[in-house]
Every structure is written in C-alpha cells, then in structure tokens.
Amino acid sequence: MSVEPLNRLVKLAARAFYDDITTKGDNLPKTGRSDNRGIAVVVLDALTRRQWVREEDLAKDLKLHTKQLRRTLRFFEEEKLITRDHRKETAKGAKIYNAAVAATADGHHTGKEGDEKIKLHTHSYCCLDYAQIYDVVRYRLHRMKKMLKDELDNKNTVQEYICPNCGKRYNALDAPQLVSMEDEYFHCEVCNGELVAESEKLTAQEMGDGDENARRRRRDKLEDMLKKQEAQLKPLTDQLNRVKDLPVPEFGNLQAWEARANAAARAANGDLNGNDPSKSSLGLGFGGTPMPFVGETKVEVAFSGIEEKGENIKSESANAPMKVLPPWMIKQGMNLTKEQRGEAKEEAKMDGSSAPSGSVDEKKSATESVDVKSIQDEYVKAYYAAILQRQREQEAANKEQELPSSSISNGAYNTSPQRQLGMKSKRDDQDEGDDVEWEEAAPAGNAIGNFKVNDLNVQADASGDDEDDDGIDWEEG
Amino acid sequence: MFFHIVLERNMQLHPRHFGRDLRDKLVSKLMKDVEGTCSGRHGFIVAITGIESVGKGLIRDGTGFVTFPVKYQCVVFRPFKGEILEAVVSMVNKMGFFAEAGPVQIFVSNHLIPDDMEFQSGDVPNYTTSDGSVKIQKDSEVRLKIIGTRVDATEIFCIGTIKDDFLGVISDPGATS
Known part of the structure; x- marks a missing residue:
C-alpha cells in the first residue's frame, strides 16, 4: 500500500x-x-x-x-x-x-x-x-x-553572446577577451564579427x-x-x-533484497505446509469465526502465512474495507488490492466458511459476546445455524436413503439439488423469519452467500459422517 | 573576500646574494615575485605580512643557485559568487561596463543594469537614468554583486549585477569636480 x-x-x-x-x-x-x-x-x-x-x-x-x-x-x-x-x-x-x-x-x-x-x-x-x-x-x-x-x-x-557569422557562442565571462580597441562592441575571436547579445x-x-x-x-x-x-x-x-511524509520502501541492493524475499518465502512456505491440512480445522480452533483475512495481507507482501497466526486477534470485520473505503484509499491502491482480495477472499471463504460450519452453533454463543460483529454477520450466522440444523435433519434423512460412502464431490453434486429441494420444502413449513433474514443478508455478499450454500453441503457431508471433532482427523491425515 | 593565510614557496636565490643580508634579499625577492600575482586556488596575493620560516637551502648542481623553501603569511583577496563589492568603473560601452575592485576585473552587462538606465554614446559613454539623476561613466564608483566568477590558474574574472536593491552608483565624480 x-x-x-x-x-x-x-x-x-x-x-x-x-x-x-x-x-x-x-x-x-x-x-x-x-x-x-x-x-x-x-x-x-x-x-x-x-x-x-x-x-x-x-x-x-x-x-x-x-x-x-x-x-x-x-x-x-x-x-x-x-x-x-x-x-x-x-x-x-x-x-x-x-x-x-x-x-x-x-x-x-x-x-x-x-x-x-x-x-x-x-x-x-x-x-x-x-x-x-x-x-x-x-x-x-x-x-x-x-x-x-x-x-x-x-x-x-x-x-550570452552569439556571433551571427560563425555561430560561435560566448558568455559574459569571456567579456575581457572580446572587447576590442576600435569600438565599443564585442568581437568574435574567430571571425572578428560583431557579437549580438542572445x-x-x-x-x-x-x-x-x-x-x-x-x-x-x-x-x-x-x-x-x-x-x-x-x-x-x-x-x-x-x-x-x-x-513527502511517507516512508520510502527500501528494497536495498540486489543481494539484500533476494535474501529478504527468500526468507519471507520460506517462512510463508513453512507455514503453508502446516497450514493446508489444518485449514479446515482452523475455524474450529478459533471459535468458528470465518477469516477472510488472508487476502488483506496478500496485498503487500507474501507474508500472509506468518500473519495468519495472529488471525484470531482480528475479527471478521476485515470485510469492512471492502464496503467502505475513503476516497484517497480507492485512488491509490484499489486496483491491485481489490482483485487480489477478491481472489483471496474466495478461497478464504472456502475454508473459512466450510470449516466453522460444524461448530458454529456450539461455539458461536461463546464467541458472540467476545467480538462485536455487524448485524449482517449476525444474520448470516443465524442463517448458517438454521441451515445447519436443517442439514443435520436432512442428512439424517439422507443417510437412511443413500450410503454415506460416496465421495465428497459426489455427495456435493448429489446432495445439492436435493438440498435445494429439501430446503424449499422445509422452508415452507419452517419459520418465515429465516426467509426474511436471508433476503437481508444477501446484498452483503451476494455471490458469496450463494457460494456458501453449496459449500456448506460439502462440509455438511463430511461433518455428518464423522462427528464434530472431524477437524482433528483432517489435521492428522 | 580577504583572507590571511600561510603559503609556501620555493625561492631560488642567486649566489651573488649570499652574504650578510641573504635573508633580506630573500624576502624582498619573494615580495617582488609573489605580490600582485593571482592563483586560482587562493585568489590575488595582496601583500606579504611576515615570514614564518625559511627552510634549509639546497644548492643546485651546475648553476650554484640555492633553493630555499619559504613559508610566509600573506593577505589574499578572492571574489566569491554572491559577494557585494565596491568597484571603480574602468570602461563603458554598449554591451555594459567594466569595473575594477582592486585587482579584480568585473563586467556588468547591460541586462544586469536597471531597466531605467539607458546607454548614452558620445564623448563620455555612460548609462544614465531618464531623469539624469544617476549616471554611470568611467571612474564612477559602483556597488555591485558578483553573480559569476571565472577562475583560471592565473586569472580571476567576474561578472556582476547592479540590478538589485542598494546596488548602483555610490558617488559621482562628475558631481564633485
């Protein structure tokens, strides 16, 4: 930035x-x-x-x-x-x-x-x-x-003086050589032409x-x-x-820069290796708050891996810069960050939203009091919880119908249409409040909201199969 | 600007001066050689004020001349850009005028003369204001500001301006005589 x-x-x-x-x-x-x-x-x-x-x-x-x-x-x-x-x-x-x-x-x-x-x-x-x-x-x-x-x-x-004949130029410091005895003008040393002031x-x-x-x-x-x-x-x-008052980024000389960049990369890689399997469980560990935070750090340097450790310190209000940016900020850094954040956000949502789903309902009550969230987030949460509950029921119903041994992707493909159907049918007899809430929550992250619904299914299958502590299994595997 | 500095010079002395007043001869020769000269580095050597030390003489083979390294104190004058000097006008022409401040020659081109002064040719070429109250001609004293110097190994030349506050003619010799 x-x-x-x-x-x-x-x-x-x-x-x-x-x-x-x-x-x-x-x-x-x-x-x-x-x-x-x-x-x-x-x-x-x-x-x-x-x-x-x-x-x-x-x-x-x-x-x-x-x-x-x-x-x-x-x-x-x-x-x-x-x-x-x-x-x-x-x-x-x-x-x-x-x-x-x-x-x-x-x-x-x-x-x-x-x-x-x-x-x-x-x-x-x-x-x-x-x-x-x-x-x-x-x-x-x-x-x-x-x-x-x-x-x-x-x-x-x-x-400055210039000789119109030969084009030679003089300046006032040459004056004593140029002054001639016969008249009051300056004369060219070369052709003795009369100089004109330029x-x-x-x-x-x-x-x-x-x-x-x-x-x-x-x-x-x-x-x-x-x-x-x-x-x-x-x-x-x-x-x-x-x-004027901004700190100037100092890349140092080539060697220093290389060393620094490599070190940063190594740190990031090390973290990533430990991160990938744990990503699904990360949400569980941190009280089920979705962290679309990774994109934020990616804007500047590839330090994201390191910073992720302090993730739980920041609340999910990392969303905020997306919505409200001071105009000067938009002017300067928006192009880069937006697209980067966009793509980063997507994946962040992927694992952010998929992971916590299992535990949202349990842990949320605890975390709610701790970090203050926007109302929209609350809605989303409540919505998740409701969906999850329904999913559970649905899952239970599904399990009886078809075997859980199908692969996750299959499950996702299979279940999503069924889910939609189920949801629709369920929603009819369920409370209307949920519907309203959905309508309100949608503008906040329209695409993301849809995305999550599908994504939840994937996770729901997994979480449905093994119980709540499945994240730990993931980490070990 | 004037400086009082210590300089060193190798003096060659003819054998005929060797005697009781060798030292006096050495100093007088030094003064004759050095005073009034100009070095680009130090400026014009105005006067020798004293001898610091005279080193051991070295006899030259074949000639019999003896070389003494002499350290001497002297006053030097070196003009600087931006310095204000008082100078005497030595020549006036259409292109401007020349002035001398001691050993330094200064040229003031007509662009650096205030716009209200016009060149008047004639028997005594001069620059005069339209109301004739101020006149710059030969032997006028002017106060000027140096805006450029050319320093060669043996010569310093300056250009100056009188187009600024408090610059210009100090006193007009024509008025007093």
Whole structure:
C-alpha cells in the first residue's frame, strides 16, 4: 500500500518528462519503425509493478528487444531513476533470484522460463529507486521553475553572446577577451564579427532588440509559461506533497533484497505446509469465526502465512474495507488490492466458511459476546445455524436413503439439488423469519452467500459422517 | 573576500646574494615575485605580512643557485559568487561596463543594469537614468554583486549585477569636480 503513491508519482513523472524521449542515438536515421517514443513510459510503468527484476525477464514481459530495453534502462540510470546491478552468475544464482521473484510476485506474472540455459553469464537487474526518484523529480521541477523565474526578472543570468557569422557562442565571462580597441562592441575571436547579445534564451523567436515593447512582450510570455508550467505540473507537485511524509520502501541492493524475499518465502512456505491440512480445522480452533483475512495481507507482501497466526486477534470485520473505503484509499491502491482480495477472499471463504460450519452453533454463543460483529454477520450466522440444523435433519434423512460412502464431490453434486429441494420444502413449513433474514443478508455478499450454500453441503457431508471433532482427523491425515 | 593565510614557496636565490643580508634579499625577492600575482586556488596575493620560516637551502648542481623553501603569511583577496563589492568603473560601452575592485576585473552587462538606465554614446559613454539623476561613466564608483566568477590558474574574472536593491552608483565624480 505504501508503495502505491510513489508508483503514482513515478507514473506521473514518466508521463510528464519522459513521454517523448527516444533512446536512439543521434547518428541513426529516424524512421517510422524505429521511433520508440513512449517506450520509456511503458518501461517505467512496468517497473512500478516490480521490485528487482532481471532485465531479460522484463524484456520478455514487455515484448521488447533486450538491447532496446537496456538502452532505455541505461538512460534511466543516468537520470537516476533506477538502480541497476550487474553480476556474473551461474544457474544457481539465477535460482536464488527466481525464488525471490516467486516470493514477491504473487499478483503479477514474471516470465521465469528459460533459466535452464544459464551457464555463467552477466546478468543485469534493475529496480526503481524511489527515494532518489523523489529527489530527482523535485530537483527537476525546481530547476525548471528557477530557470523561468530567473529569465523573468533577469536575475543572476549570465548573459550570452552569439556571433551571427560563425555561430560561435560566448558568455559574459569571456567579456575581457572580446572587447576590442576600435569600438565599443564585442568581437568574435574567430571571425572578428560583431557579437549580438542572445537576450531571450527561451523566447528567442521574437528578436525584439531590447526596445520596450519587445521586453514587455517577452515578460508576458514568460509569465504565461510559468503559469502554464505550474498548472500542468500540478498533479505531479500534488503527488510529491502527498508522498513527502511517507516512508520510502527500501528494497536495498540486489543481494539484500533476494535474501529478504527468500526468507519471507520460506517462512510463508513453512507455514503453508502446516497450514493446508489444518485449514479446515482452523475455524474450529478459533471459535468458528470465518477469516477472510488472508487476502488483506496478500496485498503487500507474501507474508500472509506468518500473519495468519495472529488471525484470531482480528475479527471478521476485515470485510469492512471492502464496503467502505475513503476516497484517497480507492485512488491509490484499489486496483491491485481489490482483485487480489477478491481472489483471496474466495478461497478464504472456502475454508473459512466450510470449516466453522460444524461448530458454529456450539461455539458461536461463546464467541458472540467476545467480538462485536455487524448485524449482517449476525444474520448470516443465524442463517448458517438454521441451515445447519436443517442439514443435520436432512442428512439424517439422507443417510437412511443413500450410503454415506460416496465421495465428497459426489455427495456435493448429489446432495445439492436435493438440498435445494429439501430446503424449499422445509422452508415452507419452517419459520418465515429465516426467509426474511436471508433476503437481508444477501446484498452483503451476494455471490458469496450463494457460494456458501453449496459449500456448506460439502462440509455438511463430511461433518455428518464423522462427528464434530472431524477437524482433528483432517489435521492428522 | 580577504583572507590571511600561510603559503609556501620555493625561492631560488642567486649566489651573488649570499652574504650578510641573504635573508633580506630573500624576502624582498619573494615580495617582488609573489605580490600582485593571482592563483586560482587562493585568489590575488595582496601583500606579504611576515615570514614564518625559511627552510634549509639546497644548492643546485651546475648553476650554484640555492633553493630555499619559504613559508610566509600573506593577505589574499578572492571574489566569491554572491559577494557585494565596491568597484571603480574602468570602461563603458554598449554591451555594459567594466569595473575594477582592486585587482579584480568585473563586467556588468547591460541586462544586469536597471531597466531605467539607458546607454548614452558620445564623448563620455555612460548609462544614465531618464531623469539624469544617476549616471554611470568611467571612474564612477559602483556597488555591485558578483553573480559569476571565472577562475583560471592565473586569472580571476567576474561578472556582476547592479540590478538589485542598494546596488548602483555610490558617488559621482562628475558631481564633485
């Protein structure tokens, strides 16, 4: 999240300053095909979505030629926007990097194919240097403004002179060499032509030679330019101000970053291994509160595994950011988080909702008093409980009809239509309050609600077969 | 800006000066050699104020000259960007005017002269305000601000401005005479 404003800054700066940068050498003739303006912006945007990235991978992702990309990157390096690291490495070194990439790049895809053929090559990596970018952009703006301001009030500018004959340029510091004995003008050292003052650096097109009108016109034009500059760069300056007090994400150099990312990945993996089987039982252990919390952590780094341990501390109000987000939040980080949370939420719901179902009715009474929940959640809970009860009954009925030895998936397929039917039939004679509640709960998570109904069935089968402590069995198996 | 610093120099002394007043000769030669010179690093050496130490002389093979390493205190003058100086106008032309502040030459281009001063050519070229109250011509004293310096190994040249508050003519020699 914290990187998002900075990324926005990078994108704005890219569009403001590097939009029409070509990285072609001057000696090459410019044809329509080789016109690569805008590449710089694309590359910078791509870099905002990555941390350290191998340049070959970046090239592959962007479908650019490596050489072309490298030229662009070298340009950015000179502009101090990115840091690069070159090193000779074997396949092993590449693997370290790949592991690190796998650890960080959960949401975005980086091409990792083709690392088998690495023997011992020099590889270049690059990464945005956010702290420096901030300074560079600020400095650039400052210089632009200063140049215009100086020009505007003619202050502290070193006067330049130009020879109209041979085009040689001088400035005021050359004055003693230029002054000639015969008249009061400056003369060119080369051709002895009379020098003219190059008065308007920025507004050279109107060669008003010092007379009052021209001077005023020049002033107006400069003021206009200054105003325009301020207006057009406003988004950028705003973003700079916004970023000012934010901590800058520090990736460190390549080695440090790799080490960190790998460590994080290992931690996450270790946890995941222990996690997978226990996931179904997790809900049981934590008092049957569904935890759609995993998605929240995934937004930033792949630390989710670690954080899951402290899961029960947070209530399921983790839903809240989905519903109400302050506008600034939406602007900055929404794209990424939403989709990520969306997919994460789905799976979280899967195991979150499936697991607790067995114990909701027992444990809920205990947990209800502890954590304060939204009314909707209450409804959902009550609904679950009701459904579960009905399921139990249904299950009991089913068991007599068909054998429980059918596989879970089969059971799910088989039972769901039956369940629907059963529910319908049951609901008719059951209380009407449930129906109403369902209607209210639906808008909160429409798709999810439906999802849960199906999902509950799966679990219901399992929980129906073995008793409430089935979670422990899962964990061991 | 003026500084009082210690510098060192290897002095070569002709054998004919070897005698009772060798030291005096050495100092006078040092003054003759050094005062008024300019080094890019330290600026103009204005005056030698004292001798710190004279090292052991080394006789050169073949010539008989002796080299003494001499440490001496001196006052140096080095102009800096942003410094305010008082200078005497030495030349006025259409492009601006030249002024001298001691050994330093300063050029003020006509863009850095206030807009209300116009160049008047003629017998005594000058810059004059429209009401004629202020006039810059040769030998005028001006207060100016240095906005740029060019420092070579043996030469310092400055450009200045009088287009700022409290800058400009201090006293007009034409008015007093």
